[in-house]
Amino acid sequence: MDNPIRTAEHLARMAKRREDLTSLLVQLIPAATSIIWEVGCGHGHFLAAYAAAHPDQLCLGVDISIDRIRRGQRKRDRAKLVNLHFIHAEARDFLDALPAHASIASVFILFPDPWPKRRHHKNRILQPEFLAAVAQRAGQGAQLHFRTDHEPYFRDSELVIQAHPDWKILPEPWPFEQETVFQSLAPIHHSLTAGRRVGH
Numbered sequence: 001m002d003n004p005i006r007t008a009e010h011l012a013r014m015a016k017r018r019e020d021l022t023s024l025l026v027q028l029i030p031a032a033t034s035i036i037w038e039v040g041c042g043h044g045h046f047l048a049a050y051a052a053a054h055p056d057q058l059c060l061g062v063d064i065s066i067d068r069i070r071r072g073q074r075k076r077d078r079a080k081l082v083n084l085h086f087i088h089a090e091a092r093d094f095l096d097a098l099p100a101h102a103s104i105a106s107v108f109i110l111f112p113d114p115w116p117k118r119r120h121h122k123n124r125i126l127q128p129e130f131l132a133a134v135a136q137r138a139g140q141g142a143q144l145h146f147r148t149d150h151e152p153y154f155r156d157s158e159l160v161i162q163a164h165p166d167w168k169i170l171p172e173p174w175p176f177e178q179e180t181v182f183q184s185l186a187p188i189h190h191s192l193t194a195g196r197r198v199g200h
């Protein structure tokens, strides 16, 4: 049976974490802004290079690993990139805490954990519910960029996106090249770009 005191402490910690994330995002995004969001940004190689090449775009990288986020922050500080922030958060918590005046222009999902066993597929980030949640915060013309070295995950994701009411796969070239840590270990990879469907 659950210990009610520990459960209450856990719930209080979670509420405090959500509150802190909300305040941080309001501070980082004080006015109506379109953001570039990288989910599971790891050490931040991709987004640091992207932010340097797009100084007019606000870039936010999110990861559940605090060590990886700290590495990203060091990259940002060394390069003095004021349009880049790395945030320790879970992807869905980030979406829930995003201020109403912020909208997503692009989301990058690069080499996410493939969870190869069928019984673990439910842990994959690219799921219909996640796509719907991103679409709710995505601006007109928003794009989602997905890259993986795991071919079965790529094929499954194509099917998930093709069947989704909010997104459609676009014949777009990959928008920006910068090798990530996991990409450097991958002999071959597959990429797709999806666009938010008009009218949604």
Ligand SMILES: C[S@@+](CC[C@H](N)C(=O)[O-])C[C@H]1O[C@@H](n2cnc3c(N)ncnc32)[C@H](O)[C@@H]1O
Pocket (backbone or CB within 6 Å): 039, 040, 041, 042, 043, 062, 063, 064, 065, 068, 089, 090, 091, 092, 110, 111, 112, 113, 125, 180, 181, 182, 183
């Ligand atoms: C396989 S690594 C890829 C890292 C980086 N994108 C790269 O290509 O080198 C997956 C990353 O996603 C992060 N991650 C996994 N689930 C996440 C979630 N729900 N929200 C945020 N980050 C997540 C992990 O901590 C890890 O850093």
